[in-house]
Amino acid sequence: MAGARLLSGADANKLVDTLSKTYKDAKYYLNFKTPIDLVAAAILSAQTRDEVTNAVTPKLFEKYKTARDYANADPEVLYGYISRVSFGGNKAKSIINTMKIIQEKHDGKVPNKMEQLLELPGIGRKTANTILINAYGIVEGIPVDTWVIKLAPRLGLTRNKDPEKIEEDLMKTLDKKYWHNVTYVFKRHGKTLCDKVPICSKCPVSKLCPKNGVTKML
Ligand code: SF4
Numbered sequence: 001m002a003g004a005r006l007l008s009g010a011d012a013n014k015l016v017d018t019l020s021k022t023y024k025d026a027k028y029y030l031n032f033k034t035p036i037d038l039v040a041a042a043i044l045s046a047q048t049r050d051e052v053t054n055a056v057t058p059k060l061f062e063k064y065k066t067a068r069d070y071a072n073a074d075p076e077v078l079y080g081y082i083s084r085v086s087f088g089g090n091k092a093k094s095i096i097n098t099m100k101i102i103q104e105k106h107d108g109k110v111p112n113k114m115e116q117l118l119e120l121p122g123i124g125r126k127t128a129n130t131i132l133i134n135a136y137g138i139v140e141g142i143p144v145d146t147w148v149i150k151l152a153p154r155l156g157l158t159r160n161k162d163p164e165k166i167e168e169d170l171m172k173t174l175d176k177k178y179w180h181n182v183t184y185v186f187k188r189h190g191k192t193l194c195d196k197v198p199i200c201s202k203c204p205v206s207k208l209c210p211k212n213g214v215t216k217m218l
Contacts, residue, residue, distance in 0.1 A: 023188040035110035035135040070099035156210040
């Protein structure tokens, strides 16, 4: 990876612009109505397919609406609503612990500051960015999920593998207007054309991509 070609800033922005126009309707993939819903959904989504998370959350959100509802929940009862997600038992406890802190320290409101979000158990930088962007419209950084980790090096936007370093590289290179949605655009591009066997012949950014013509990605 050390020798992989990096795009210039102009080309990197052009590439992301082209993908953003190609996948115009790409957006955050978990369903939620309130910041509290989003915290619960984000914790549930770790190592779980979006469809599974989205399948369990309607009934969960109907039963638990506020931080206090979750903080007072019986873990066994809560688990009954989320048993289909992976590590449901641990996630039930994690949601309850997180909501207790939100209730006690933040008066029941999900904080809208990065430092305060990072103090919550089960919330790392990816999820904190996700909450800030999608619940509050605050863009401080870029959520680096598994698709960004896969695609950013492939597209010549970073040589790093560590999520925080990838985020730093993307923030240095990309215009801020792309930060709020680039994660979801990459996910759509990965799922549509650029997964393990990339379909470069149909790719709208093949002229810019350093890996154009590759037959297999690890
Ligand atoms: S040219 Fe190929 S490797 Fe590059 S982004 Fe497109 S599909 Fe992926």
